[in-house]
Amino acid sequence: MVPGYAGRLLHIDLTKNIVKKIRLKKSFIKEYIGGKGFGARLMYDMVPPRIDPLSPVNPLIFLTGPVTATGAPASARDVVVTKSPKTGTFLDSNSGGYWGCWLKIAGYDGLIITGRASKLSYIYINDGSVELRDASGYAGYGVYATTKGLIKEVGDNNAKVAAIGPAGENLVKLAGIVNDLHHVHARGGPGAVMGSKNLKAIVISADHRNPKFDLADRDGFNKYNLKIIREVVRGPPEEWARTDGTPIIVRWSNDVGVLPTRNFQVGVFEYVDNIDAEVMRSFRTSKGACYRCSIACRNLTRLKDDKWGEIELDGPEYETIAMGGSNTGVGDFKAIIAWNNLVDDLGMDTISLGNVTALAMEAYEKGYIDKNITNGLELGFGNIDAQMELARMIAYRKGIGDILAEGAREFVMWLGGDAYKMALETKGLEYPAYDPRGSVGMALAYATSDRGACHLRAWPIAEEAFGDMDPFTPEGKAELVINMQDLNAVKWSMIFCDFLDADYEMIANYFNYVTGLNYSADTMRLIGERINNLIRLFNVREGFSRKDDYIPYRIAHEKMPRGPNKGFSVKPEIFNKMLDDYYELRGWNRDGVPKKGKLRRLGLYKDFFKTNIHSM
Ligand code: SF4
Incomplete structure (x- = not known):
C-alpha cells in the first residue's frame, strides 16, 4: 500500500444494509491524489448521466487525502462529493474540524454511501466495525442536540459526529452537513442528499494515538513540517489568520467597495464599524484550531445577552458576517452571532441563506411580496427578528420558506416578471x-x-x-x-x-x-x-x-x-x-x-x- 493512505474505501449500501471494503489502487492514487481528485473520478465513473440528485442512486462520498490528520498545517480536512441538488453539477464541499481526521485514523480514506435507509438512521464506525443504527428518535432534532445525543449514546466522549439538521431532513437545497458542531460542508446542498438517504448522522470512534496509516519518511516529514511552520505559518503569509482570521476581510472588502450590502445593491456598508474584526475581538474568548492545525485561524466567541441568551460559537467567519450582516442590512455583531448559531443548528449554508434572505428582503421592499405572503413578517432590510424567523421557515419549508428553500433562482422564477434582475447566482448557486x-x-x-x-x-x-x-x-x-x-x-x-x-x-x-x-x-x-x-x-x-x-x-x-x-x-x-x-x-x-x-x-x-x- 502507498504510505499516507489507510488503503481502503468503505462502501455502504443503505438500501441493502451491505458494507464493503474497497482497496485503493496505486494507479488511482497516482493520477488523482485523494479528496476532490478521487471524487471527480468516482463521480464520473459511478454516476449515470442526468440522475435525480435526491434519488438513491446518487452517491454521497466523504473523502480524505494523503495529508489529512498528519499534523501538517491546515490538513484537518475532508470533502464531501456528490451530484448537487442545488445546481445539478458535480459538487465537492470541504470542511475542517476533527471528523474527517477521525475517518482516516479509523482506517478509511473515504466513505461511499448509496441507496436509502428504510427509516431515519445513523452510521456508527468504531475502528474496525461499521453498523447502521436507528436514528428515528432524532427526527427533527437540530445539529447540536443530535451531536450531543449521539456522543452519549455510543458511550465515547471523544467520538466525532457529522450530522444534518431539520433542513437536511426536509430536503432544503441550502442544507449542509455539520461536523463537530460548527464545521459545515455547506455549499450546494449536500445535507439534502444526506436527508434523501434517510441518514441523520455518521459517528466515528477512533484512537488518534494509533492512526491506521503511516508516512513514508516520518523524519523527513517532521523536519520539513517544522520548516514550513517556522517560515510560513509563523511568518508574514499567515499573520492575518493567526491574529484575526477571516473577519479581517470585512474591513478590506468595505475599503475596496466589494462588501455585499442589501443584496449586492451597494459595496460599502454604513455600519461596517459594528461588524468588523475589532468588534469580533470583543466577543472572542480564545483562538481555536482544527485537529493539530498550527495556523489556528478560528475564533471562539461567547455572547451573553438578554435578547439572545448565552451562546458559545466557533465563528463567525467573514462569509457569514457579510452575507448575514451587511448583505441583509444588519449592523449588529451580537445578532450575527445569534443568526450563525441558529443556522448551524438548523444545518444550513450561511452564504446561500444570507443571499436568499437578502433577496427576499429586496423583493419585500420593492413590493414583489407583502405580509400576506411572508406570514406577517416585516421582511425589510435590517430586521434581524424577521431574518431569524425566515431561517426557521426555510429549514422547515413553512410558507414562503418552501420556495426560498429551493434557492435564489427558483424564487425569482416563482415571482416572475423582471424579478430575475435581483437574483445573484450562477448555475443556481x-x-x-x-x-x-x-x-x-x-x-x-x-x-x-x-x-x-x-x-x-x-x-x-x-x-x-x-x-x-x-x-x-x-x-x-x-x-x-x-x-x-x-x-x-x-x-x-x-x-x-x-x-x-x-x-x-x-x-x-x-x-x-x-x-x-x-x-x-x-x-x-x-x-x-x-x-x-x-x-x-x-x-x-x-x-x-x-x-x-x-x-x-x-x-x-x-x-x-x-x-x-x-x-x-x-x-x-x-x-x-x-x-x-x-x-x-x-x-x-x-x-x-x-x-x-x-x-x-x-x-x-x-x-x-x-x-x-x-x-x-
Ligand atoms: S484552523 Fe483554520 S487554517 Fe487550520 S485547518 Fe482549520 S480552518 Fe484551516
Whole structure:
C-alpha cells in the first residue's frame, strides 16, 4: 500500500444494509491524489448521466487525502462529493474540524454511501466495525442536540459526529452537513442528499494515538513540517489568520467597495464599524484550531445577552458576517452571532441563506411580496427578528420558506416578471461575499467555478482589489483564474485548507514525504488541470455549457451607485472577453467543451468520447 493512505474505501449500501471494503489502487492514487481528485473520478465513473440528485442512486462520498490528520498545517480536512441538488453539477464541499481526521485514523480514506435507509438512521464506525443504527428518535432534532445525543449514546466522549439538521431532513437545497458542531460542508446542498438517504448522522470512534496509516519518511516529514511552520505559518503569509482570521476581510472588502450590502445593491456598508474584526475581538474568548492545525485561524466567541441568551460559537467567519450582516442590512455583531448559531443548528449554508434572505428582503421592499405572503413578517432590510424567523421557515419549508428553500433562482422564477434582475447566482448557486464590480476576475471565477458561484475555486481579488493588478481590466484575468483553479484542485485533493499559503512545490514536497512517491511541482500542476477537466466533462455530460457560465443581471447592467467602484459594472463585453480567453487557454471550444487534444495530454482521451455520446 502507498504510505499516507489507510488503503481502503468503505462502501455502504443503505438500501441493502451491505458494507464493503474497497482497496485503493496505486494507479488511482497516482493520477488523482485523494479528496476532490478521487471524487471527480468516482463521480464520473459511478454516476449515470442526468440522475435525480435526491434519488438513491446518487452517491454521497466523504473523502480524505494523503495529508489529512498528519499534523501538517491546515490538513484537518475532508470533502464531501456528490451530484448537487442545488445546481445539478458535480459538487465537492470541504470542511475542517476533527471528523474527517477521525475517518482516516479509523482506517478509511473515504466513505461511499448509496441507496436509502428504510427509516431515519445513523452510521456508527468504531475502528474496525461499521453498523447502521436507528436514528428515528432524532427526527427533527437540530445539529447540536443530535451531536450531543449521539456522543452519549455510543458511550465515547471523544467520538466525532457529522450530522444534518431539520433542513437536511426536509430536503432544503441550502442544507449542509455539520461536523463537530460548527464545521459545515455547506455549499450546494449536500445535507439534502444526506436527508434523501434517510441518514441523520455518521459517528466515528477512533484512537488518534494509533492512526491506521503511516508516512513514508516520518523524519523527513517532521523536519520539513517544522520548516514550513517556522517560515510560513509563523511568518508574514499567515499573520492575518493567526491574529484575526477571516473577519479581517470585512474591513478590506468595505475599503475596496466589494462588501455585499442589501443584496449586492451597494459595496460599502454604513455600519461596517459594528461588524468588523475589532468588534469580533470583543466577543472572542480564545483562538481555536482544527485537529493539530498550527495556523489556528478560528475564533471562539461567547455572547451573553438578554435578547439572545448565552451562546458559545466557533465563528463567525467573514462569509457569514457579510452575507448575514451587511448583505441583509444588519449592523449588529451580537445578532450575527445569534443568526450563525441558529443556522448551524438548523444545518444550513450561511452564504446561500444570507443571499436568499437578502433577496427576499429586496423583493419585500420593492413590493414583489407583502405580509400576506411572508406570514406577517416585516421582511425589510435590517430586521434581524424577521431574518431569524425566515431561517426557521426555510429549514422547515413553512410558507414562503418552501420556495426560498429551493434557492435564489427558483424564487425569482416563482415571482416572475423582471424579478430575475435581483437574483445573484450562477448555475443556481448563490453568490458569496465579494462583489465582482470591484474585481472583474471574480465574475469569471464565479462563472467558471465547477459547482456554481464560488470563491473557493479561485480568489482573484487577492491579486486585484487586494493586490496590485488592475481590478477593472479583463486582461490577464483568464490566466489568473485558471492558475488558481488548478492549484486549488490539488489543494482540495491533498486535502489542504484554503488558508495554507502553498505553491505546487510545497504541495509536492509534502506529498513526497508522506507517500514516498517522487512528484515534481509540474506533475502536481498537471494533476490539477486533469481534475478540473474531468469535472468539466462531468458537467458537460449533464448538459452544462457556455450558456451556464454567466454573470447575474445586476453585476453586468447595474452600475455601482457609490463607494470606490461608483459607476462601474462588469459589462458583457468585458465578461465575454474574459470567458473567450478562458476557454482558449483551457483548450476548450467556444461552447466550453474540452477538446480532444487537451484531453489526450491529460490522460482523459477515452472520457471525451463517453462524454460526447451522452451529451448529444
Ligand atoms: S487554517 Fe483554520 S480552518 Fe484551516 S485547518 Fe487550520 S484552523 Fe482549520
